[in-house]
Amino acid sequence: MIMANNLKRQFDLYASEYESKALEVLRSGWYILGNEVKEFEKEWANYIGSKYCVGLASGLDALWMSFRILDIHDGDEVIVCGNAYIACVMGITMNGATPIFVEPDEYDNMDANKIEEKITKKTKAILAVHLYGTACDMTKIMSLAKKYNLKVVEDCAQSHGNHWDGKRVGTFGDIGCFSFYPSKGCGAFGDGGCIVTDNEDLADKFRVYRNYGSRVRYENEVVGTNSRLDELQAGLLRVKLTHLDELNSERCKLADRYFIEIKNPLIVLPKIRPGADSTWHQFVVHVPNRRDDLIKYLKERDIGTIIHYPIPPHLSKAYEYLGLKKGDLPITEKYANEVLSLPMYNGMTYEEQTIVINAINDFE
Numbered sequence: 001m002i003m004a005n006n007l008k009r010q011f012d013l014y015a016s017e018y019e020s021k022a023l024e025v026l027r028s029g030w031y032i033l034g035n036e037v038k039e040f041e042k043e044w045a046n047y048i049g050s051k052y053c054v055g056l057a058s059g060l061d062a063l064w065m066s067f068r069i070l071d072i073h074d075g076d077e078v079i080v081c082g083n084a085y086i087a088c089v090m091g092i093t094m095n096g097a098t099p100i101f102v103e104p105d106e107y108d109n110m111d112a113n114k115i116e117e118k119i120t121k122k123t124k125a126i127l128a129v130h131l132y133g134t135a136c137d138m139t140k141i142m143s144l145a146k147k148y149n150l151k152v153v154e155d156c157a158q159s160h161g162n163h164w165d166g167k168r169v170g171t172f173g174d175i176g177c178f179s180f181y182p183s184k185g186c187g188a189f190g191d192g193g194c195i196v197t198d199n200e201d202l203a204d205k206f207r208v209y210r211n212y213g214s215r216v217r218y219e220n221e222v223v224g225t226n227s228r229l230d231e232l233q234a235g236l237l238r239v240k241l242t243h244l245d246e247l248n249s250e251r252c253k254l255a256d257r258y259f260i261e262i263k264n265p266l267i268v269l270p271k272i273r274p275g276a277d278s279t280w281h282q283f284v285v286h287v288p289n290r291r292d293d294l295i296k297y298l299k300e301r302d303i304g305t306i307i308h309y310p311i312p313p314h315l316s317k318a319y320e321y322l323g324l325k326k327g328d329l330p331i332t333e334k335y336a337n338e339v340l341s342l343p344m345y346n347g348m349t350y351e352e353q354t355i356v357i358n359a360i361n362d363f364e
Contacts, residue, residue, distance in 0.1 A: 004304035009347025025235040036234040050196035052203035055229030059179025059193040063091025076124040081110035082332035084129045089313040103331040107273040112140035125151040130159035133281035138164045138172040158281035160185030188233040251280040286338040306341045
């Protein structure tokens with residue numbers, strides 16, 4: 001069986017380092033907001049190119065806390081891509097704000113040329129989601145944000161280390177949000193997340209808010225939450241961060257081979273936006289009209305695939321209250337019926353990828 005994603009392979013690459021760090025943390029006797037978190041925050045900020053990093057419990061926490069701390073609430077609108085994962089939208093609506101959806105472009109990310117027409121007097125922010133490991137057009141997005149005095153939050157959950165115009169994503173907007181869910185580029189061994197920012201005041205507010213609204217024990221300044229990256233995950237992330245560039249490089253080589261050797265005209269290969277690179281969190285192809293047939297065909301050959309994502313947020317039951325219906329976002333809905341993520345994971349063997357490529361090329 002060739003899995004769509006095999007996390008055990010990535011663990012095996014550096015198993016002794018992970019195990020050594022886990023024992024070190026367990027034997028330390030300090031498990032919440034200790035040295036591992038402090039050091040990881042410094043190292044991640046340095047890697048991304050931001051002044052500050054604040055470790056949190058998850059990527060979703062990073063999103064909803066960002067809009068909360070930016071004072072975005074009931075009556076406000078936030079622009080977001082229509083084909084994003086639903087957690088992106090939840091980060092907006094958990095604060096009472098309204099998501100305003102923009103269709104994706106040929107690069108599977110938000111079409112920056114369609115943002116301006118969605119801006120109203122209620123618009124307070126743009127959520128730029130760097131989907132599948134490649135960047136949005138941050139030059140255009142930041143230009144619009146400056147023109148209309150909007151906040152920009154970047155969702156970099158799937159983009160750990162890739163660039164726009166030579167600069168790492170997460171460093172363009174007011175806040176960059178990261179998830180360390182195990183399948184991510186720099187994935188933890190459980191849930192985890194963080195924000196990065198160059199704004200010292202924002203970073204301080206996150207540190208207070210994540211810890212029950214307190215910087216000094218029992219002295220609560222605001223009604224905060226419990227969202228702390230724990231010491232064990234921070235320690236393991238510190239190990240993985242030292243290997244992140246080589247992990248990304250390996251995924252790029254796998255992607256390059258897919259590009260060169262997949263020849264089936266029924267398969268539309270992904271496109272990379274000029275000015276961007278990709279860390280290939282997912283290798284997402286489009287299969288117009290035949291996706292379900294391909295999934296079944298590959299499954300019969302013990303090859304796994306995943307759909308990212310089969311139901312657009314605006315058509316989910318959770319967001320029926322927005323009043324949007326099928327046909328309102330035709331490109332988003334078209335993509336939801338076409339996209340398919342091929343097997344892509346660190347530790348994938350040449351032979352495994354050969355089997356996948358040959359099967360796809362033989363599909364009729």
